[in-house]
Amino acid sequence: MNKDMEWLHRGYGKNHVKLLHLRREGPVHTIKEYEVNTALTLDSDKDYIVGDNSDIIATDSQKNTVYILAKNHGVKSPEDFALLLCSHFLTKYSHVTSVKVDVEEYPWRRLVTEGRLHNHAFLFSPEVLHTCSVTQARGGESLAFVRALGCCCESPRQLVCESLAVIMREAVRHSEANHPHCLLERVGSPLSVASCASAGHPQVSTGLEGMRVLKTTQSSFTNFVSDEFRSLPDMEDRLFSTVVSASWQYADVTDIDFGRVWIRIQKIIYDKFAGPPDCGIYSPSVQNTVFLIQDAALKEIAEITQIKVTMPNKHYYGVDLSQFPEVGCPKNEDVFLPIDKPSGNISGTLGRKLSSKL
Numbered sequence: 001m002n003k004d005m006e007w008l009h010r011g012y013g014k015n016h017v018k019l020l021h022l023r024r025e026g027p028v029h030t031i032k033e034y035e036v037n038t039a040l041t042l043d044s045d046k047d048y049i050v051g052d053n054s055d056i057i058a059t060d061s062q063k064n065t066v067y068i069l070a071k072n073h074g075v076k077s078p079e080d081f082a083l084l085l086c087s088h089f090l091t092k093y094s095h096v097t098s099v100k101v102d103v104e105e106y107p108w109r110r111l112v113t114e115g116r117l118h119n120h121a122f123l124f125s126p127e128v129l130h131t132c133s134v135t136q137a138r139g140g141e142s143l144a145f146v147r148a149l150g151c152c153c154e155s156p157r158q159l160v161c162e163s164l165a166v167i168m169r170e171a172v173r174h175s176e177a178n179h180p181h182c183l184l185e186r187v188g189s190p191l192s193v194a195s196c197a198s199a200g201h202p203q204v205s206t207g208l209e210g211m212r213v214l215k216t217t218q219s220s221f222t223n224f225v226s227d228e229f230r231s232l233p234d235m236e237d238r239l240f241s242t243v244v245s246a247s248w249q250y251a252d253v254t255d256i257d258f259g260r261v262w263i264r265i266q267k268i269i270y271d272k273f274a275g276p277p278d279c280g281i282y283s284p285s286v287q288n289t290v291f292l293i294q295d296a297a298l299k300e301i302a303e304i305t306q307i308k309v310t311m312p313n314k315h316y317y318g319v320d321l322s323q324f325p326e327v328g329c330p331k332n333e334d335v336f337l338p339i340d341k342p343s344g345n346i347s348g349t350l351g352r353k354l355s356s357k358l
Contacts, residue, residue: 001049010048011100013039014059017066021075029120032075033106036082038062040089041098055095065089078103079204079258082134086202090138098137098200105130130262131207131247137200206262207247212314213273214241218280239336240283241314244269248297248307256303265307268296286311286346294350306351313344 017036022029040062046052069088075081082101089099107129111121219240224230246265250256272292275281283289290309297307316336321328 011041037102086136128211136202211244242311308349310347
């Protein structure tokens with residue numbers, strides 16, 4: 001590579017790995033369906049520069065890893081499974097410097113028949129999607145490995161020991177191939193790791209996508225800039241519809257119940273968009289609703305450090321029926337025309353201030 005050039009990013013992986021995991025507990029069955037993307041960055045760029053493939057973990061092998069880990073350890077949540085995959089790739093292959101795993105969970109829920117939850121029948125319910133993205137760099141694999149397996153494995157300590165053994169075996173192989181990031185010394189037999197790269201903390205971002213909501217009152221939009229470009233009138237009472245997207249990050253991933261946090265965020269969105277069932281909650285603007293959701297999330301959920309919320313407008317405008325005097329009416333408040341393009345798009349990211357240390 002020319003000395004005036006440098007990599008801004010490189011990596012490769014497998015996208016759209018589809019997986020359904022079935023857990024049987026007697027007559028009661030539970031399913032989780034995921035779509036997984038994996039991406040690895042290696043410590044060498046010789047595959048790009050000179051076409052040397054000797055360090056490449058094939059994307060097909062990455063796909064197979066998804067299925068094998070799901071079989072061996074089960075799946076609890078998208079975040080836990082993504083953490084498990086990151087830890088595996090960093091543990092198994094010492095020349096992998098960073099891993100990124102994205103997981104999307106397909107929204108199945110248990111079918112209700114005759115007023116009871118069915119043991120083994122499910123209904124696809126795409127009301128909202130649960131997504132996550134986990135990134136982890138070289139180091140700190142064992143701790144994350146325990147975290148990812150804590151609820152699925154009967155002996156995580158044994159797994160960590162086995163994982164460390166894998167690290168040592170792989171480090172030997174790559175030391176021989178002139179990979180300087182792993183330094184080894186022999187302490188009798190087997191080999192022990194004397195020095196490794198600095199520990200890396202997994203970065204976990206959970207997402208909520210596709211939550212389409214609508215309320216028919218308790219929303220207005222007035223007193224905005226009025227100049228020669230304005231055509232929109234003040235709206236004292238309007239339909240408010242949007243497709244909510246949200247994502248949030250965590251200060252630490254130790255002992256977090258990701259599913260519980262995800263459900264709590266959903267409830268906060270419902271509360272701040274819809275309000276109490278009898279009277280609702282007033283929204284003077286989409287911006288204000290975005291902030292109310294973020295403010296409540298940071299106040300109520302100590303584990304998260306920041307949250308992004310996006311709300312595009314899904315407009316519903318009253319159809320003008322005044323042009324049909326014989327069959328229409330001068331004022332129409334019942335029939336609306338859905339307009340999704342063009343649309344406003346309101347977004348914000350709110351986080352905790354970092355305390356200064358003097």
